[in-house]
Amino acid sequence: MRKITYTQATMEALQEEFRRNDRVISMSNDISVELREEFGEERIRLTPISESAFVGAATGLAGSGFVSVVDLRMATFAFVAMDQMVNQMAKITYMFGGQAKFPVLLRMSIGAGIHMAAQHSISPYSMYMNVPGLKLIVPSTPYDIKGLLKTAVRDPNPVICFEHSALAMVTGEVPEEEYTLPFGKADIKREGQDVTVVALSQMVHEALAVAEAMEKQGVSVEVVDPRTLVPLDSQTIKKSLAKTGRFVVVDEACRTCGAAAEILAQVAEDDEVFRKLKATPQRVCGIDIPIPYSPPMENYAIPDRAKIAAAVNKVLGR
Amino acid sequence: MRKITYTQATMEALQEEFRRNDRVISMSNDISVELREEFGEERIRLTPISESAFVGAATGLAGSGFVSVVDLRMATFAFVAMDQMVNQMAKITYMFGGQAKFPVLLRMSIGAGIHMAAQHSISPYSMYMNVPGLKLIVPSTPYDIKGLLKTAVRDPNPVICFEHSALAMVTGEVPEEEYTLPFGKADIKREGQDVTVVALSQMVHEALAVAEAMEKQGVSVEVVDPRTLVPLDSQTIKKSLAKTGRFVVVDEACRTCGAAAEILAQVAEDDEVFRKLKATPQRVCGIDIPIPYSPPMENYAIPDRAKIAAAVNKVLGR
Amino acid sequence: MAIDNQELIRMYRTMLTIRRFDERASKEFRGGSGTVPGLVHSYIGQEAIATGVCFNLRLDDRIVSNHRGHGHLISKGADVRRMMAEIFGKKTGYCKGKGGSMHIADFGIGILGANGIVAAGLPIATGAALAAHLEGGDKIVAVFFGDGATQEGEFHESMNLASIWKLPIVFVCENNQYGVNTHYKYAVAGGSIPRRAKAYNMPVRSVDGNDVVAVYEGAKEVVARTREHIGPYFLEFKTYRWSMHFESDAIPDMRPKEEIEAWKKKCPIVRFGKKLLKMGVVTEKDLADINDEVMAKIQDAVDYALESPLPAPEDALEDVFSV
């Protein structure tokens, strides 16, 4: 199968969905020349640097029969529009008793590794997970982002897609034929017998590298990529655990109240899983610090393969 | 000892700290007449409805040698100032390499039960817990809020105080003499032997009521109130668990990625605690829905005594 | 005056419906009988504005409202039964009891919802106006907000966005002079809201908000121009809120007593009633009949709300997502 980059897969997804439905409209203060050329300035709209206005406008547009696609760029920029996401977009379907649909896709970049410090680097999905009414996706491969973005554009609800900056140039197999991927369906990125490692976004790749290295040591690691955080496919995670009995969750985001806490909690509070746990479940997360600028500190702030391997070894009692 | 309300205790804390340090300045778009009369309009400042501006101004003021106290009222309103809290206040001590102090106290009301629906009811502390650089307090009694608020005003860092609306009229013993309470020190609100119940904010009172009721059934429940979420006193929680081996955490906030997930994760991932757990740990949380308006649904959305009792019974195997 | 008599009477009836609706909703809340569980922000005193503006709108035009929204909804044609039921927290309410007073919407007749966050409706309305623009045609949007909302960043961004994109939207500022207890002359630098709108390159009109005919006439031209889809318009109406910020003593009313009394003398309904009498459009008897009719309608709404079932607790689980 052909290989394309994460960025190319993203672009294909948007192009296909814009072609499929001419009521899909995009807004951003940094527009794609490629999309603009194909779909024109009415549909690919250049905004002022006014995130609250255009995120809110996305809601109003969606509630009026269109589909809104917004690129906020860095996830840190999104905080200036937080009211429109948390108080408005997430809640109005509910508050209005379900009488209208709000199909909005918001995209934002996450993650450390770009040496731009704390105001440009964050992985804030868990903040949104605590806000019911938003669907949240964290695609880790070109294949996943293409399929999930296409589903997102067709979903009648607000969806936030968190795209790790480090993934942009990652390549992967993507079929020529059209496909979509369902929300709430985890992907077992690698099968294994001894340990279940749940990893998110860019950390999927780190976990896979560790799994490969450990294979040589005779350890069989199963890597589960939830792909969507809301809805979260805990069934697949629990099924994997029923097999392995050993659990590690890897997330780049800050440890405290991160998605990893939730995933670990869901595992630990489940009677059946709890009974089968052969070792204390482990989190491998970003340290609770703002992302620092200088690479030695920045690298230290987030999980690396050594830390993942250490956690895997720990649950294996090695 | 004299009894006063939570609101009165709050007022006393502020009055005392404003008297103690004339560089303490408050800003809000809804000011206290009492404070204004005593401290004047220069110190008790009436703002426009411009939360980003006055929360940001609080940071600039604090970075210039003053102490800022801001009342944001409802926690939902705070989202319009999220950039100033999350990108600025929380991070600039760190990003500037620790060269300046930013003593800011932000207060906001949380919780359901006021029948004002989702845009006025939320318990969003876990969102802030994922943002390093903010200290977070959730006082549940008049005694606690007075002591913790006084500490907060003297802390050289941004502190957010989350005050549950339902606590305003709750009374409790508060000494006449001055005192402060340390951050990071949980309070065992009730000692017990069989089950550890960690409860937050208003849920402390519900947990205590359940503990009292269960006492009559011969069950001895220990109720631990962390009082501050950042820093979190996990030692006290773990010590309690070493004794009881049974764990329930109760939080009104939405379940997914709430503070309860973090507290449960900290318990479950600790080797020593994990080994001593006699039953699957349990969360009793708000349901993952925006807070609905109508009381039957609103009450249903958050934990009640029956749900807490059920969880306690479950970990007891009853 | 070019407004036909039937239209004038309909306007009067609408204003009175708003008045009686909010009197009743407030009374039910204050009565403490639990019929109205949540706060009510009364529109009393401002009835001429919603009425005069919405009488220029078509069913397919859209409005976005704010926390003080009952008047906007009634003027746009919302069903008072389903409104009252919502405020009573009943399953038959517009939002099945999930929203309450501050979140009533009726997408079927272009009411895109009230809003509990100051100024947050403006970006949403701007998006609805973008929809109208993209649809072509001559549909428009009107968004209602107070003087207080002009202090928020979302106001600024929306005004700017609507202006540069030349969207078909009327920004309706109900300047009742206070945001809770704060006078706009204190909180709005320069003390002029229209001046601000002009800085966004938007045409502006300021009209007496207590004179429904002036409101209607002013809005008429503005709406007609906006239907041409050549850009937004800003309308400021000076008015006054009679009641406290909301119907509860949680926040005391600090406005000068004499000021409140003086404005009550400028009652938009009494004034309009007198005008209609003077014009010979109605008799005293007609006005009394209208009042009876409106009272009956409100009573019917209350009865409907009272008789309606409360939602079941588990109903709370529905509508988080659309399917």
Next chain:
Amino acid sequence: MAIDNQELIRMYRTMLTIRRFDERASKEFRGGSGTVPGLVHSYIGQEAIATGVCFNLRLDDRIVSNHRGHGHLISKGADVRRMMAEIFGKKTGYCKGKGGSMHIADFGIGILGANGIVAAGLPIATGAALAAHLEGGDKIVAVFFGDGATQEGEFHESMNLASIWKLPIVFVCENNQYGVNTHYKYAVAGGSIPRRAKAYNMPVRSVDGNDVVAVYEGAKEVVARTREHIGPYFLEFKTYRWSMHFESDAIPDMRPKEEIEAWKKKCPIVRFGKKLLKMGVVTEKDLADINDEVMAKIQDAVDYALESPLPAPEDALEDVFSV
């Protein structure tokens, strides 16, 4: 011209220092040798503004800067060694390598920090101005931001707040005409930023941002007035950014090539140098000497940065909270 010759030469030297600093920082980044790990937003082309404004400020005045901050910092007196070290991510940098180019601060000399979020410095600066107001005296604050920042809600709220509280702050808008690739005439409704400032009841002055003497003179009066603590002032400087938005091809520069070239001809440093020559303040030799001196200073800063140690990984754990 009432500026004394030594002052004029100091200003020239400051402008050139900024220029050489950003040329070198950009080169180091583009060189890809890893000396500069993170992005650099070059101030080249805008040197006259920071210089002309900050030469009117005292050490105890405060400034707040933005993402394009090197010029502001150098003009206010920041140490180029510690700046360069910060940009190189070294432990000896202003922020111990935690902030990088967009987050340099020096509280000791009134630099309250650069900022990576558009317009987010304005509320912070407003708070610093509140401090100056409360302290009494004649200290002031200057906040630097671009045309793009005027599109954000935080701009609006800060302008309003500073105005109603009559705070001693100068809002310095560096209108380099683009926010990344978006022209302000597209993104700012009405196309006039001063007009907007006036709507907040703020006095405004628009000055050629490429003429350092005009900047200095304009700012002088404005700063003097602001020192009286009678309210804020708004200064707009029209100028142009020579480089791409930041020193990376991640975002292509879409501005017209001819426009860029035309503005390069208006180089504020060349222009000022010619003026100084014409005035007889300096000779060609003096200018060459200044350049050598500045080049040496920048080389020294680079050497310092190169020789400085990187932070240890665990240093990351410090400074989350003050004690």
